[in-house]
Amino acid sequence: MRLVTPQQMRRLEELSDQNGVSYAQLMEHAGQQLSIFLLRQIRQKKGGKILFLCGNGNNGGDCFVAARLLSSQGVPVSVGLLCGIPKTILAYSMYKQLGDIPVLSSIAQIKEAIGIADFVVDGVFGTGFHGTLRPEQAELFALASSRFCIGVDIPSGGNAETGAVVPGTMRCRMTVSFGACKFGMVQYPLKTYCGEILVADIGIPESAYQQIDYPMAGITERMIANFLPSRQPDSHKGQFGKLLCITGSERMPGAAVMSAAAALRCGVGLMRLAVPRSVIAAMCARYPEPMYLPMQTDEKGFALSANGNMLLEEMAKSTAVLIGCGLGETEETKALVTRILQEATCPVILDADGINCVTGCIDIIKEVKVPLILTPHPAEMARLLHCTVAAVQSDRMEQAGSFAREHGVTLVLKGAGTIVATPEGAFVNSTGNSGMSKGGSGDVLAGMLASLVAQGIPPTNAACMAVFLHGKAGDCAAEHLSEQAMLPTDLIGELPGLFLKLEQRRHSD
Ligand SMILES: NC(=O)C1=CN([C@@H]2O[C@H](COP(=O)(O)OP(=O)(O)OC[C@H]3O[C@@H](n4cnc5c(N)ncnc54)[C@H](OP(=O)(O)O)[C@@H]3O)[C@@H](O)[C@H]2O)[C@@H](O)CC1
Ligand SMILES: Nc1ncnc2c1ncn2[C@@H]1O[C@H](COP(=O)(O)OP(=O)(O)O)[C@@H](O)[C@H]1O
Ligand SMILES: [K+]
CATH class of the missing domain: 3.40.1190.20 (Ribokinase)
Incomplete structure (x- = not known):
């Protein structure tokens, strides 16, 4: 299993963009993969309401794509905006395509939606997280963590580079990571917040991975x-x-x-x-x-x-x-x-x-x-x-x-x-x-x-x-x-x- 730091991930995205798979396509693929994964979860549970908790960065962008794709297939989804309107051009353009999907922005509405959701999808912060959580964010995260919470790329509040977590970090049952597992997710304490980790292919060309400095991988x-010496x-x-x-x-x-x-x-x-x-x-x-x-x-x-x-x-x-x-x-x-x-x-x-x-x-x-x-x-x-x-x-x-x-x-x-x-x-x-x-x-x-x-x-x-x-x-x-x-x-x-x-x-x- 490949492991990457956030810097390496950014370089992979850049190389990918230079090699014909644009940033927007990567996000579309990430959202698609997330939607396929969520559909499978819904089928196993025989139905389910999905609440996407979104921040204002590209982590939220992945969720907007997945919400749109799932909604078009008749899945009941809603979106909770925890940090207001998206800040990045990419996430904003995905947000604009939500159509008539319900978008909640008050804390009270979001809390209520968490309470009735079968799946809470954590797209608040991804690899761009820094600093700490505000008390009201930590409170919402605790509520979300008590549900069946699915992490997008990395549990929000986790440090993808070191494996550190801030107080209140989202506790996920499963985490879908894009392109490669983030190194911090295989270190403690963050590892215990990820649940089962699934890595989704988002179309980054193989040649990009080959150009990464200091490659890292999980031992399997x-x-x-194959390392065992042969005994004649x-x-x-x-x-x-x-x-x-x-x-x-x-x-x-x-x-x-x-x-x-x-x-x-x-x-x-x-x-x-x-x-x-x-x-x-x-x-x-x-x-x-x-x-x-x-x-x-x-x-x-x-x-x-x-x-x-x-x-x-x-x-x-x-x-x-x-x-x-x-x-x-x-x-x-x-x-x-x-x-x-x-x-x-x-x-x-x-x-x-x-x-x-x-x-x-x-x-x-x-x-x-x-x-x-x-x-x-x-x-x-x-x-x-x-x-x-x-x-x-x-x-x-x-x-x-x-x-x-x-x-x-x-x-x-x-x-x-x-x-x-x-x-x-x-x-x-x-x-x-x-x-x-x-x-x-x-x-x-x-x-x-x-x-x-x-x-x-x-x-x-x-x-x-x-x-x-x-x-x-x-x-x-x-x-x-x-x-x-x-x-x-x-x-x-x-x-x-x-x-x-x-x-x-x-x-x-
Ligand atoms: N680029 C691509 O093509 C692809 C990207 N992908 C996805 O993008 C994710 C990375 O996206 P990202 O870099 O936008 O960062 P993200 O994790 O969403 O958060 C940054 C936002 O949160 C804010 N913020 C941070 N800390 C905060 C705090 N303590 N409290 C409050 N706010 C805080 C921060 O604010 P600022 O830094 O401006 O202060 C900024 O607005 C990655 O994990 C993957 O899911 C995939 O789609 C694959 C293709
Ligand atoms: N919680 C843990 N999970 C996985 N491996 C562990 C854990 N605790 C200890 N180990 C492993 O056990 C070994 C302990 O080594 P070390 O601290 O040098 O012990 P000692 O010097 O007393 O023999 C290391 O290989 C370490 O990775
Ligand atoms: K996340």
Whole structure:
């Protein structure tokens, strides 16, 4: 699913206009698509009165077209003007074609109409919304939201660029978005205001989409199914990658266990697991598959930089390195992480404390000569950028995309609606649930990602595949264990079922 910012949408409309599909035709198509959708809804409900709530911009214009088309087919429609007569030439010309459709402009009339409508269509504000809602608007929106409300392009009050909402934003059961889904609609909190999202084709030429800078898309199962490495019947372990994990400390051995277990379940051929010597016996009892590399530690159980030479030798034999989960943030681990990055000979996945260790010397990232993937959660991202978590969360795509472009890395900004940003474009995940908001879920993701990269899947593809499957594993776990009780380790238990499905899908394709 394509995702666009409001600026990109405006550029698409402009390119479309230059390529023979005018602005007026786009609006006519948008209204047509909306009317087709509404007709389907009416048929399912066996009848229904439709009230279009319209603002004075082009979002209202789409509604005038739909109202005219539906009315010509005998559907009882009315229009409520919330911001007066349309301001744009386009919307005004559509408004003038309403004919004898009832137009309500007093608040009292509109309130009454909302009360008796079967469907309320929200065409008050689209991508041109800014500022806040006036109290009387918020009150009307609350009333409309209590009905079966259908969003036009985006719920009014939502920010199509960031996913922010203002108090009183319209709550829609379904939203019909034109040309492409707006990025903000797949981020929180706006996502929860959209209901089911449908994208309507309004005739923007394919060539226009191809000219958009920094394209974005939602991650789908279909997309990631093709990334699975093929397994030939005569294959051997050396063909499925060699992963070096530099993880864990005496205080956080679990992070090493979870990332390693997840990596093993994602199919890597060989794993070397560098962890503090003291935790190896317990780990090996649980997971005998990896080759264990004992690390020397300080008196608190955190790895020393003196392990560097041994780790570099092991890295030379590896196809990917995962560093950071549970490693701890000390002067010694900082020196170790820095050295691994500076001398890396294969792709590196930098997670958790691996990220924390470089926040003071972020420019070294630009000098890394191998593909680098960072997997920060919002607080780690804020540390990287030396800003607040709120600043990260208020504009996730801008923060992730700018970082990826500036540093030439793949950046996985975690949290509901995880973003995989690369220097060329970005992907957004929609799987997962709040049952995953538990310490350890990130370690599982890091292990999965590292395993896929080690197997030779290009970093961006691997990141999309890992975040999609990680969230899907969370959704499966929640189904039979509940969001409340499920654990990060349960995600690992779901992986075999998910890979089985992907393999079956590949065999049937
Ligand atoms: N262009 C095309 O060909 C196509 C466009 N399409 C449709 O156009 C939509 C974008 O239309 P748009 O740019 O006119 O903006 P829209 O969202 O209607 O709102 C702007 C109006 O609201 C006002 N306003 C804003 N905030 C406000 C507030 N807090 N309180 C009060 N007023 C406020 C704002 O006022 P102003 O900025 O002037 O102060 C302005 O008058 C898009 O979402 C899609 O539905 C489709 O048909 C496809 C083809
Ligand atoms: N509400 C949610 N919806 C979807 N995914 C979530 C949600 N909460 C957490 N996750 C996912 O779980 C993981 C948590 O990672 P992180 O915060 O690094 O955990 P930890 O470091 O404790 O292992 C991320 O991949 C994140 O996207
Ligand atoms: K709207």
